[in-house]
Amino acid sequence: MNGRYVALGSSMAAGPGIRPSADGAPFRAGRSVRNYPHLVAAALDLELVDVTYSGATTAHVLDERQNGVPPQIEALDGDERLVTVTIGGNDAGYVPLLTVAALPRFTRSLPLLGGRIRDLLDPTARDRALVLVADSLQRVGQAVRERSPRATVLFVDYLTLLPPAGSPAPPLAGVDAALGRRVADTLERLTGEAAAATGCRWVRAAEASRAHHAWSAQPWTTRPGLPLPGRPAPLHPNAAGMRAVADLVLDALR
Known part of the structure; x- marks a missing residue:
C-alpha cells in the first residue's frame, strides 16, 4: 500500500512523552x-502527514487554529489513501476530569481553580459536553469525507484508561472513577455512531484494551501522576498501547 496518510487527532494519537x-x-x-x-505508516510504506496535537478538540480539527497551527483538516488535499481520526475526549473533558480527580480533595475549595475542578467533576456538565460531542464528531467525519473522497477513513477511539466497575483506581474516588467510565463509554459509542453515519470505519481500541487498563498487569495506558521527562504522559497511551493501536489499524486495513 503506497500513498499519502494523514493522521488527525489529539494527544491520544500524538503520544506525548513517548520517546x-x-x-x-x-x-x-x-x-x-x-x-x-x-x-x-512505516508498516504500509505510506507518506505520513501527522498533524495530531495534544489538547486538540474537534474545533481544532475543523476550523480553529491551535497555538498558531492551522486547523488539522487543512492537511487534507484529496490525494490521501488513508486518514485516521482520534478526537473528542478534550471536548468532553475526559482526561482533564480524571487528572483533577487525582488531586488532593482540598484543591476543590481553592479560589478559581476549585471552580474549574468542580465543573469537570460535575456529571451534568459532562453530559452537556457529550451532547455537543455527538454532533461535532459527525461534522468531523463529514468534513474529512468531503475533502478526501477516495480515502479510507478510520475513526480510532481511545484506549481504555480505567479498570472495570467495582475495581479500585487509586487515587481516584469511586464516584469520580464512575464518572470517568461513563464519559469513556459514551465517547466510545459516539465515535462508532459518527463513523457509521458518515461512511467511515471504526477501529475499536477501547474494546480491545479493556484488560489492559492503566491499573492492569500489562497496561497500555498510564496512571495519574506528575509528568516526568522521558516517560509517557499520565493518563495517556504508553509505547505498548501505541503498538497495539497500530496493530488494530493494520488489521482493519487488511
Whole structure:
C-alpha cells in the first residue's frame, strides 16, 4: 500500500512523552515517532502527514487554529489513501476530569481553580459536553469525507484508561472513577455512531484494551501522576498501547 496518510487527532494519537519525539513537530504537540500513525505508516510504506496535537478538540480539527497551527483538516488535499481520526475526549473533558480527580480533595475549595475542578467533576456538565460531542464528531467525519473522497477513513477511539466497575483506581474516588467510565463509554459509542453515519470505519481500541487498563498487569495506558521527562504522559497511551493501536489499524486495513 503506497500513498499519502494523514493522521488527525489529539494527544491520544500524538503520544506525548513517548520517546523519541517526532522531528520538526511543535513541542506542545507532543508528537512521538512511536505513535500509532508513525507505526502504521512505516508498516504500509505510506507518506505520513501527522498533524495530531495534544489538547486538540474537534474545533481544532475543523476550523480553529491551535497555538498558531492551522486547523488539522487543512492537511487534507484529496490525494490521501488513508486518514485516521482520534478526537473528542478534550471536548468532553475526559482526561482533564480524571487528572483533577487525582488531586488532593482540598484543591476543590481553592479560589478559581476549585471552580474549574468542580465543573469537570460535575456529571451534568459532562453530559452537556457529550451532547455537543455527538454532533461535532459527525461534522468531523463529514468534513474529512468531503475533502478526501477516495480515502479510507478510520475513526480510532481511545484506549481504555480505567479498570472495570467495582475495581479500585487509586487515587481516584469511586464516584469520580464512575464518572470517568461513563464519559469513556459514551465517547466510545459516539465515535462508532459518527463513523457509521458518515461512511467511515471504526477501529475499536477501547474494546480491545479493556484488560489492559492503566491499573492492569500489562497496561497500555498510564496512571495519574506528575509528568516526568522521558516517560509517557499520565493518563495517556504508553509505547505498548501505541503498538497495539497500530496493530488494530493494520488489521482493519487488511
